Amino acid sequence: MPHVAPLAAFGREDLPLAGGKGANLGELVRMGMPVPGGFVVTTEAYASLRATSADRQGYENAAIPGELRDAILAAYADLGRGAVAVRSSATAEDLPGAAFAGQQDTYLNVRGDVGLLDAVRRCWASLWTDRAVAYRARLGIDPAEVRIAVVVQRMVDADVAGVMFTAHPVTGDRESIVVEASSGLGEAVVSGLVTPDHYVLDARGTVREFAAGRREVVVRAAAGGGVVHETPADAASVDRLPGAVLAELARLGTAVAAHFGRPQDIEWAVAAGRVHLLQARPMTAVPPPPLRGRVNPLRRRLAAVLLELLPTRPYPIDMTTWIPYGPAGLMAKVTESIGLRGAFEGFLREEDGVVYRFVPPEPRPTPRLLLAPFVIARRARRYDPARWRDDPRYATFRAQVRDLAARDVSRMPWQELVRIPREALALVDPVAGLRIDYLPGAGVAIARLFFALRLTRRGRMLGDLLLDGRTRTEQATRELEQIAAEVRSDPVLAARLVAEEPAAVLPALRQLPAFAAFLDEHGHRESSSPLLVTAPTWGEAPETVVGLLTVLATAPPARAARPPLSAFSARMRRWIERARVGTAFREDTHYEFTRPLPILRRALLEIGRRLVAEGVLERPDDVFHLRLDELEAGPDRRLRDLARTRAARRDELAGVRMIDPRAVFPARDSGDALVAGEPASGGRVTGPVCIIRGPEEFGRLHAGDVLVCPYTNPSWTPLFQRAAAVVVDSGGLGSHAAIVAREYGIPAIMGTAVGTTVLQDGQVVTVDGDTGHVGEAS
Incomplete structure (x- = not known):
């Protein structure tokens, strides 16, 4: 392997040898991009060193072997021995999810043999600065696996320089190019020393937006080497970049992004009217592109439902297990059975193996949809939602769940263990069949009541009439209320529940037979999302249940009075009863089909533990960064790299939304209100x-x-028993929060998009559930 080679000798596949910067620059040279000439001192050269100690000082003091020294100086001579830029190029940098921007050192306007060798040594040593070590530790990168190359290029004595993003770093728009520029070397822009000129261009270089910078300082090459910082005499007199330069930057940036297949962060410089590209790396933490075109009401409604079920970014294991087979996959089968495809599919897009974007589903009708009214009517007549538990498919489902749950995954051989996830997922199929057959009857009953109430001008009573306490969710809440009453009767335990962390009081609660029975019966319920296998269940995270008990133990149950049925005719009472049965069916089938969830989680985490024991993963839950088919292929060292790369990418996206919520929940006319959304439960209250x-x-x-x-x-x-009102970023009239708020008689506003970011803890506000406005308390 060479110790020194020209930039043109490398391409993006040569990351282990040339580091991220060197590999990307070599790729640009191969593309014919205007890259200053240069060479790479490879990672093999770094590996050949004998540092006095494995730290920064040890590499700064390391003696460069004679043969390597001669090779570096010979390559320098080929460049003409003029001024050069010396840049660090580590093997873990300029990668998706791990840009390492500014973590290693760069030295500009280096002159002479001695200066060059010293700069190369200091670049090697920069791999061991405190900031670089801490950055790698945060990303979980083993220091022993990282090497560093050094890129040496002819120095461009720039008249103007800066950075270019081939996608808008704030909006995510891939059709915008953002250029930031200032006088002198680009170091002033990259280091944040100046407020640069800011351009937003289209792909042809046409200026869409411009904001003048202040050019507080100009960094220039010093005559004897290094750089100097100058204060410009009249920064305001500097002209904007010529149109030809902007057009050339746009052309080059578009070509580079297309070649690498992703948005790029590019450093550039202009000298004597010519554009040079100095560096290119993948943009990090770039938001997904904004939606183009109009989102119709059906897409918006489906998106609102799905976003409420996705509080966190799904993992690769979610995308290959519970998302396609769980609630979303189940509803996809239901809608497809009546001729509508795509209603619950294709709404999550992946990049580098990680979900980066949510797109409102696009339902596609098929010819079968023309027969949907007849299919629905036939199923509604044949399958009575009041008798769905008598269906043999339900009994088979419960028996299969019990059998699979009883198997001890910790004692299984590997080949048997990796089959368990698919067996758990297959258990959902019978529930899908039940929903396909029985939902039409439930839907017809609810729709009939809705229209009957509308005709008699009592449409707002629908939510109150549908709930009668018979769903499994409502029953679970009542069981919690009974446990809370038992806690309130024990002053010591009640005080501990309020004063201590849930984990501390959990052992005492487990001594209550009712609490243990509650977890046995309802422990399969999801804690945060029914769409994700990576979210723990109540049984695995009983602290969630303790939090609910804390709410209930200090707030006795209180529900809004329901309309008396005696006020309705006998026929209307029958319709109300049928609609309640339909509502219970919808809720209870959801409750039931989550029963395989803890089985699936146990198997996946056991697989993770086995892979940790094999040295493939670092932690059992790293298994979530892998796909099911990858796990089924067997233990492989490559899984470690996949999990690590995806974890870094996920960490990079931690602060990036999967979609701008305004695309789903459009801004409403709020007047003087702080926040506005969809009114979902009436009333007006004031509180913190x-x-x-x-x-x-x-x-x-x-x-x-x-x-x-x-x-x-x-x-x-249970939180709704304590809250005065509820304001939710996501959801709509049919969401869980809206339904329960109406049951408890508290105001509710859904789909605000920004409630959790605009409002602040402790702020006293007035919530008007009739208008959908949240305002300052008067």
């Missing part, structure tokens, strides 16, 4: 805001608080 972002924060809610949250699911139901 309490932002609850997930189940781990349930215990923070106090009686009378305005619950503000990004989403809800059935696990949140």
